[in-house]
Amino acid sequence: xxxxxxxxxxxxxxxxxxxxxxxxxxxxxxxxxxxxxxxxxxxxxxxxxxxxxxxxxxxxxxxxxxxxxxxxxxxxxxxxxxxxxxxxxxxxxxxxxxxxxxxxxxxxxxxxxxxxxxxxxxxxxxxxxxxxxxxxxxxxxxxxxxxxxxxxxxxxxxxxxxxxxxxxxxxxxxxxxxxxxxxxxxxxxxxxxxxxxxxxxxxxxxxxxxxxxxxxxxxxxxxxxxxxxxxxxxxxxxxxxxxxxxxxxxxxxxxxxxxxxxxxxxxxxxxxxxxxxxxxxxxxxxxxxxxxxxxxxxxxxxxxxxxxxxxxxxxxxxxxxxxxxxxxxxxxxxxxxxxxxxxxxxxxxxxxxxxxxxxxxxxxxxxxxxxxxxxxxxxxxxxxxxxxxxxxxxxxxxxxxxxxxxxxxxxxxxxxxxxxxxxxxxxxxxxxxxxxxxxxxxxxxxxx
Amino acid sequence: xxxxxxxxxxxxxxxxxxxxxxxxxxxxxxxxxxxxxxxxxxxxxxxxxxxxxxxxxxxxxxxxxxxxxxxxxxxxxxxxxxxxxxxxxxxxxxxxxxxxxxxxxxxxxxxxxxxxxxxxxxxxxxxxxxxxxxxxxxxxxxxxxxxxxxxxxxxxxxxxxxxxxxxxxx
Numbered sequence: 001x002x003x004x005x006x007x008x009x010x011x012x013x014x015x016x017x018x019x020x021x022x023x024x025x026x027x028x029x030x031x032x033x034x035x036x037x038x039x040x041x042x043x044x045x046x047x048x049x050x051x052x053x054x055x056x057x058x059x060x061x062x063x064x065x066x067x068x069x070x071x072x073x074x075x076x077x078x079x080x081x082x083x084x085x086x087x088x089x090x091x092x093x094x095x096x097x098x099x100x101x102x103x104x105x106x107x108x109x110x111x112x113x114x115x116x117x118x119x120x121x122x123x124x125x126x127x128x129x130x131x132x133x134x135x136x137x138x139x140x141x142x143x144x145x146x147x148x149x150x151x152x153x154x155x156x157x158x159x160x161x162x163x164x165x166x167x168x169x170x171x172x173x174x175x176x177x178x179x180x181x182x183x184x185x186x187x188x189x190x191x192x193x194x195x196x197x198x199x200x201x202x203x204x205x206x207x208x209x210x211x212x213x214x215x216x217x218x219x220x221x222x223x224x225x226x227x228x229x230x231x232x233x234x235x236x237x238x239x240x241x242x243x244x245x246x247x248x249x250x251x252x253x254x255x256x257x258x259x260x261x262x263x264x265x266x267x268x269x270x271x272x273x274x275x276x277x278x279x280x281x282x283x284x285x286x287x288x289x290x291x292x293x294x295x296x297x298x299x300x301x302x303x304x305x306x307x308x309x310x311x312x313x314x315x316x317x318x319x320x321x322x323x324x325x326x327x328x329x330x331x332x333x334x335x336x337x338x339x340x341x342x343x344x345x346x347x348x349x350x351x352x353x354x355x356x357x358x359x360x361x362x363x364x365x366x367x368x369x370x371x372x373x374x375x376x377x378x379x380x381x382x383x384x385x386x387x388x389x390x391x392x393x394x395x396x397x398x399x400x401x402x403x404x405x406x407x408x409x410x411x412x413x414x415x416x417x418x419x420x421x422x423x424x425x426x427x428x429x430x431x432x433x434x435x436x437x438x439x440x441x442x443x444x445x446x447x448x
Numbered sequence: 449x450x451x452x453x454x455x456x457x458x459x460x461x462x463x464x465x466x467x468x469x470x471x472x473x474x475x476x477x478x479x480x481x482x483x484x485x486x487x488x489x490x491x492x493x494x495x496x497x498x499x500x501x502x503x504x505x506x507x508x509x510x511x512x513x514x515x516x517x518x519x520x521x522x523x524x525x526x527x528x529x530x531x532x533x534x535x536x537x538x539x540x541x542x543x544x545x546x547x548x549x550x551x552x553x554x555x556x557x558x559x560x561x562x563x564x565x566x567x568x569x570x571x572x573x574x575x576x577x578x579x580x581x582x583x584x585x586x587x588x589x590x591x592x593x594x595x596x597x598x599x600x601x602x603x604x605x606x607x608x609x610x611x612x613x614x615x616x617x618x
């Protein structure tokens with residue numbers, strides 16, 4: 001490829017002060033070239049009979065001409081979209097210019113980046129390329145750069161994070177990738193056992209046995225029964241297998257750039273969450289895991305869709321990870337949480353026993369769920385607004401709910417607190433969320 | 449980055465005390481009652497007349513249903529209107545509302561991303577405007593309806609100013 005190089009050189013001279021514009025990896029057109037072929041295939045599959053009839057009518061010559069037109073057209077389309085996609089990194093922004101007919105220019109402010117992911121689908125792993133995805137608040141879909149060379153993607157991620165962290169511009173390229181320290185690795189055996197101990201797939205499997213049996217008695221039609229049983233049984237299996245493939249070799253690391261999460265058996269994902277981006281952490285403890293003392297940890301980051309921090313780990317280790325993610329926080333034990341008053345049983349009969357609440361200097365902690373216990377932690381600095389709600393029946397029993405809203409569109413609720421306590425909590429929480437921000441780390445976490 | 453809060457330590461002495469609440473102007477209640485009457489009176493008349501003519505006198509009693517709705521809704525709207533109130537404190541805005549389903553919201557000024565004043569055609573006719581606060585959390589439901597346009601604008605400017613001074617981001 002000489003043409004792009006020449007192009008870039010010219011650019012360099014023009015914008016010596018501006019950032020250098022770059023292109024994606026040259027294999028990208030191959031991915032894009034599939035689009036027209038996929039459309040034709042999709043049409044053919046959608047209407048099989050019609051497609052067969054048309055195919056029979058075609059002579060060899062028309063077929064050849066069709067192929068001769070279609071393949072270059074697809075190649076041209078792929079090439080042009082690749083040719084017209086540029087990106088550049090400036091001191092404060094990542095700029096992406098793209099589009100052939102409808103031009104689109106995205107400027108992404110680096111200090112507002114919530115997470116950076118490098119993902120490698122299976123095919124991309126063979127070719128040695130990777131996708132770079134950015135989570136930004138307020139954007140519906142992730143901005144992604146696909147594809148970049150594997151090394152280039154990693155370097156770009158390091159550069160983006162270094163700039164986002166606030167390193168001086170001239171040193172950014174030399175900072176390189178921050179060293180990561182592994183803090184957790186989930187063994188495959190543990191993952192497999194934990195998935196076997198999950199209720200969902202078993203419930204589906206049970207449904208796959210019971211529903212077809214009932215159908216058999218009702219209809220005595222083998223085909224109806226099979227049509228119902230096979231998807232149900234398949235669904236139970238694929239769900240678990242899919243999760244196993246996705247969560248295989250789950251590694252959590254800590255680096256000055258933030259949290260590193262690497263996982264995947266076929267598609268490899270490498271996520272980076274910079275410090276101070278975590279809005280909520282949830283520790284989930286399914287019923288069947290309780291005897292083994294295992295938990296699952298989920299986290300909420302604004303604008304991000306990844307939510308799992310640890311798929312399965314013993315409680316103490318998981319709590320250690322949470323304490324690294326939210327510095328200065330200790331996960332309160334079950335005995336630290338206070339239950340709602342007894343009269344709350346009139347509002348929520350049995351489940352009221354599962355509710356619990358405690359606030360510490362750093363976090364608002366609320367628990368709910370009786371069988372599947374869920375403990376949600378919100379750092380005070382991340383609270384956007386606080387609400388108190390009270391329905392008529394709750395007022396009659398003298399209890400109220402307190403909701404804490406965070407930036408990741410997650411609301412954590414402390415249910416059925418004593419009314420006086422709830423009013424007090426509302427005021428105190430508003431004060432804490434205001435002052436909590438002072439001790440929080442700045443957006444540019446390494447800035448001098 | 450927190451700025452400006454240190455200087456305001458003195459006025460914050462009132463934070464523990466009961467906040468100074470402001471109610472809504474009467475205009476909102478008038479509009480809502482007007483709408484209630486405009487919908488339910490013709491409905492009562494229509495049901496009464498149609499059923500009276502086509503189904504007989506006894507069936508016309510069904511017209512009492514919308515009438516009852518009207519008589520019940522009139523004081524309910526008053527109660528609901530009286531329940532709406534807001535208070536500007538040193539560092540946050542309080543909004544309280546609802547009679548049966550009560551809700552009280554606190555939004556720290558530093559968390560406001562956007563303050564919006566809206567006014568539909570009907571609201572404009574009666575000299576009303578509503579104010580809505582947006583934070584980074586979509587669940588934040590902080591709306592004050594039925595303000596006078598002057599008060600809505602004053603509040604908007606004051607909140608924006610306070611929000612800038614205490615801006616905290618995410």
